[in-house]
Structure formats: structure tokens, C-alpha cells
Amino acid sequence: MLVGLWVLLIITVMGGLIAFLGDKIGTKVGKRRMSLFGLRPKYTSIIVTIVTGIVISASTLGILSIASNNVRTALFGMEQLKAEMAQLSADIETKTKALDQSNNELQEKNKQLRQVQNDVVATESELEETRSALSNMGDRLVSIQDAYAEAEHKLSASNAAVGHLETVKDQLESHVEELQLTTKQLEYGINHVREGNVVFRNGEVLAQAVIRPGLGEVESMAALTSFLKDTNRLILNRFQMNEEKTVIYISRDNLDAIAKQIAASNTPLMIRVTAAANIIYGEPALAEVHAYQHTLVLQKGTVLWSSTVQGGQGAQDDVLAFLKAVNTQAKERGILPDPITGEVGSLPGNELFDTIRKVELQKGPVKLEAITREDTFTSGPVQIQLRVIPADS
Structure with a gap:
């Protein structure tokens, strides 16, 4: 002024x-x-x-x-003054934004504070309820202790009764074991008398062959008859009989159905003859004929199954479990198992022992792979080789 x-x-x-x-x-x-x-x-x-x-x-x-x-x-100095005023305006705007952000954060903190306060109130309420319940539990504890003393008395009496019952149980189990031993001896005697002359068991594969497609019903029946003659000769050799006679018997309906299936198929079929019952030496061989698609299931060099096992002790059980998994996988792929054993192939004993020894020598996890040695069709068997791969390799 x-x-x-x-x-x-x-x-x-x-x-x-x-x-x-x-x-x-x-x-x-x-x-x-x-x-x-x-x-x-x-x-x-x-x-x-x-x-x-x-x-x-x-x-x-x-x-x-x-x-x-x-x-x-x-x-x-007007231009400089304008520049300073612009800078001051920018600073004021920045400070205003920072102030707004601080106000928002303050509101959020206030909200959290109110939530914490509410939680504190709720916790205090729960604490009061807990104190009340604790007081009630203290009153009930006396009655529970009395009930516990009474229960101990009853438990002592029950233990005495249990001891007597266990003595009786041991006597009964000993008697049962004697009966089981006697039963096994009787079963062994019966099986020895009955199965001593069994040449083929029920469901056992007597013979199998592959028949090409494109045959009529007459040609199919002729091919099937020729195959059954070879099977009959195989059974005669098993019976150690030199004379030519028919010992294998198959129902006509079964033969007609298979002949029609062969004539209608556009792909090769694997024909399998199985025992319809236990075949006793010298008795007629009741059999059944089955037809399956004969297709390539596994190519040579296919990794059929792989798994990781632990090296060191216990390798034998792990390797055997791995082979069971291989067998299951092969059946799921479509390989026909042996009706008696349920297996689809075999592994030489020396290769099995060598694999177990390799796994036992490893420290830590080991990867096992089952690889097919050759092309495998539906009829099998699956020929595999085992590969041991250390997990760190």
C-alpha cells in the first residue's frame, strides 16, 4: 500500500x-x-x-x-514471473493430488481401524462367553471326575472279563487252525487224486492260428476244420497216442458262428481253441473256438510302460510290481492274456535278476522302462526288455 x-x-x-x-x-x-x-x-x-x-x-x-x-x-521480468507462476501452479496441483491420495489412505485406515475396533468388540464378547463356559466347565468337572472314577472301576471289571474271553478266543483259534490244517490236507488229497491226470486245465489255450480274410463260408469252414485237425493231433501227442482218432469235440453251433465271422471279416482273425473243462488223460477233450481281430498293437521299440522306483534295498518288490503294471498296460492296449495265468508275456529269469541287481546298486530314484523287442499283435505274447535309467542322467 x-x-x-x-x-x-x-x-x-x-x-x-x-x-x-x-x-x-x-x-x-x-x-x-x-x-x-x-x-x-x-x-x-x-x-x-x-x-x-x-x-x-x-x-x-x-x-x-x-x-x-x-x-x-x-x-x-513478466515472462519470468509467468514461468514461476506456472511452476507454482504445477506444484500446487501435485500437492493437491498428494493431499487427495493422503485423504483416501486416511479414509482406508479409518475404515480398517473401525473394522479392528469391531473385531476387538467381537473378541471381547467371545472372551466373555468363553469365560462363562469355562466357569460352567469347572462346575461340570467335579461330576465328570466322579463319573471317571466309576468308569475306572467298571473298566477293571471289564478287563478281567476280557482276559477270560481272550483265553477262550485263543483256544478257539487253536481249534480253528487245526480244522484248517485238516481241511487243507483233505483238499490236497482230493486234488492229488483228481488232478494227477489232468492234461489241460479249464480255459487253457490248446492252439491258435491266424486266418486271412476274403474267404467264403465254405472256405472258412474248410480252413477252420484243417486247423482243428492240427489241434486234435497236438492233443494226441500230449496224450502220447499214436493212433489217429478224434479226441477234441466242439459244438456245431460254435463252429458255424466262427465260420460266418471269418467269412464276414475284412481283416485277419486270430482263432484260439481253449479247453471248455479240465481235460483228463484218455477222456474226450471238450473245447471252444474263439475269434479275435489280429492287428498290430505294439511296434518294435515301443516304450510300453515306464515308472520311477527307489533304488537300494526293496528293489525286488518294486521291479515285480513294475512288471505287473506292464502286464496290465499290455492288456489295456488290446493284447489277449493267457486265460489261466492272466499274463501276456514272460521275461527271462536272468534278465529279471540282472534288472533287480542294477536297481539295488543305485542310490535314489531310478526310472524303469519296458521296451518291446519285436512287433506284437493281438495274440501276443509280448516280448520286452527292461531298461534301467538313473534319475539324474
Whole structure:
């Protein structure tokens, strides 16, 4: 406020002073009828007046600039002032955003604080309920202790009764073991009498062969009859009989159904003859004929099954379990198992023992792979080789 009054006072004084001087100069110039640059006195007076006005303005601005820092800023520092104002505005906006964010965080913290306060209230309520329940449990504890003492008394009596019952149980188990031993001896005697002359067991494969497709019913029956003659000769050799006679008997309906299946098939069929009952030496051989699709199931070099086992002790059980898994996998792939054993192939004993020894020598996990030695068809058998691969290799 005070600076403004000073500026106003200076402008007033300077304006009056310069106006006075201009008037004096103009009067003198007019009286003397002076001429500048060859102009008439009238125009010279006008020029003097204009110059006087310019001098008044310039002198006023100069004195104001010297007397006031604000005037200097307004005249010469306006761009810098604008830049500073823009920077200040940006700073204010940034601070405002930060303030808004802080306010949001404060609201979130307040919300969390209210949640914690509610949880504290709920916890205090639960604590009060727990204290009340504990008080009730203390009252019930006395009655429970009395019941426990009574239960111990009854338990002692029950233990005595159990001891007597265990003695009786041991006697009965001993009697049962004697009966079981007697039963096994009787079964062994019966089986020895009955199965001593069994040549083929019920369900055992007597023979099998592959018949090509494209045959009519008559040709199919002829091929089937020729195959059964070979099977009959095989049974005669098993019976150690040299005479030519028919010992294998198959129902006509079974033969007709298989002959029609062969004639209708567009792919090779594997024909299998199995015993329909236990075949006793010298008795007729009742048999059945079955037909299966003869297709390539596993190519040579196929990894049929792989699994990870633990090396070291116990390798034998792991390897045997692995072979059971291989057998199951082969049957799931479509290989026909042996009706008696349920197995689809065999593994030489020396290779099995060698695999077990390799696994036992390993420390830590070992990967086992079962790989087919040759192409395997539906009829099998599956010939495999076992590969032992250390897990870290």
C-alpha cells in the first residue's frame, strides 16, 4: 500500500515538473520563432511538444523503475514471473493430488481401524462367553471326575472279563487252525487224486492260428476244420497216442458262428481253441473256438510302460510290481492274456535278476522302462526288455 502511494506521488511530481518545463521550452521556442531542420516555427513548436511528451513518459518510467522493484518486474521480468507462476501452479496441483491420495489412505485406515475396533468388540464378547463356559466347565468337572472314577472301576471289571474271553478266543483259534490244517490236507488229497491226470486245465489255450480274410463260408469252414485237425493231433501227442482218432469235440453251433465271422471279416482273425473243462488223460477233450481281430498293437521299440522306483534295498518288490503294471498296460492296449495265468508275456529269469541287481546298486530314484523287442499283435505274447535309467542322467 505504502509503495503504491510513493509511486503515485512520484508520477504526479514528475508529470507536473516536466509539463512545466515543456511549457517554458515551448513558450521560448514560440517567442523566438525558432526553426529546426528548416521547418516552420509552428511545426518546430509541435515537434518540441512531442519530444517533451516522450521525455515526460521516458523519465517517468525510468524514475519509477529506479524507485520500485515491482515496476521493474512488471516491465522487464513478466515472462519470468509467468514461468514461476506456472511452476507454482504445477506444484500446487501435485500437492493437491498428494493431499487427495493422503485423504483416501486416511479414509482406508479409518475404515480398517473401525473394522479392528469391531473385531476387538467381537473378541471381547467371545472372551466373555468363553469365560462363562469355562466357569460352567469347572462346575461340570467335579461330576465328570466322579463319573471317571466309576468308569475306572467298571473298566477293571471289564478287563478281567476280557482276559477270560481272550483265553477262550485263543483256544478257539487253536481249534480253528487245526480244522484248517485238516481241511487243507483233505483238499490236497482230493486234488492229488483228481488232478494227477489232468492234461489241460479249464480255459487253457490248446492252439491258435491266424486266418486271412476274403474267404467264403465254405472256405472258412474248410480252413477252420484243417486247423482243428492240427489241434486234435497236438492233443494226441500230449496224450502220447499214436493212433489217429478224434479226441477234441466242439459244438456245431460254435463252429458255424466262427465260420460266418471269418467269412464276414475284412481283416485277419486270430482263432484260439481253449479247453471248455479240465481235460483228463484218455477222456474226450471238450473245447471252444474263439475269434479275435489280429492287428498290430505294439511296434518294435515301443516304450510300453515306464515308472520311477527307489533304488537300494526293496528293489525286488518294486521291479515285480513294475512288471505287473506292464502286464496290465499290455492288456489295456488290446493284447489277449493267457486265460489261466492272466499274463501276456514272460521275461527271462536272468534278465529279471540282472534288472533287480542294477536297481539295488543305485542310490535314489531310478526310472524303469519296458521296451518291446519285436512287433506284437493281438495274440501276443509280448516280448520286452527292461531298461534301467538313473534319475539324474
